[in-house]
Amino acid sequence: MSGIVDVLHFAVDGLTSQQQAIANNLANAQTPGYTAQDVNFQSSLAQALSSPGGGTATVSVTPSQAVPATNGNNVSASKELVSAEQNTLQYQSTVELLNAQFRLVQGSAGGTFA
Numbered sequence: 230m231s232g233i234v235d236v237l238h239f240a241v242d243g244l245t246s247q248q249q250a251i252a253n254n255l256a257n258a259q260t261p262g263y264t265a266q267d268v269n270f271q272s273s274l275a276q277a278l279s280s281p282g283g284g285t286a287t288v289s290v291t292p293s294q295a296v297p298a299t300n301g302n303n304v305s306a307s308k309e310l311v312s313a314e315q316n317t318l319q320y321q322s323t324v325e326l327l328n329a330q331f332r333l334v335q336g337s338a339g340g341t342f343a
Contacts, residue, residue, distance in 0.1 A: 236278065237327040243270030243288050244320045250290060251313045254304050262301040265293035265309075 247268040257263040270288040277284035297303040 234327065234330050236274070237323055237330065239270070239274060239286055240323045241320065241327065243268070243274070244316055244323060246270070246288050246290070248313070248316050248320065251309050251316060254293075254309050255306065255313070258302070258304040258306045258309070260302060263304060264297075264302075265295060265304045267291050267293050 247270070250266040250268045254265045257265075268288060268290050270286065273289070274286040277286040293303055295303040295305060295308075
């Protein structure tokens, strides 16, 4: 990955995918046989950032390994709600960092700050 803006953009995309999976999991919390989905991009991003010369990060979506209930559904509503809150905070922080980068570019180009 090259540049902080690319890294932050990838993180926003990963967090968006994570939020969509959490929403789907919560929407199907009572659906018999539904298997929750987990989204991971953080470890791939960390690996790409630590690779000499950069690397490629990916977003992976995998079935949750949580033990299913008697109806075959393995969604834990409380876990998903906590994940949703964490995801929201990470998303807000990442977008603020991205906006700060754009303000820096605007300032260095002689623009005014809003």
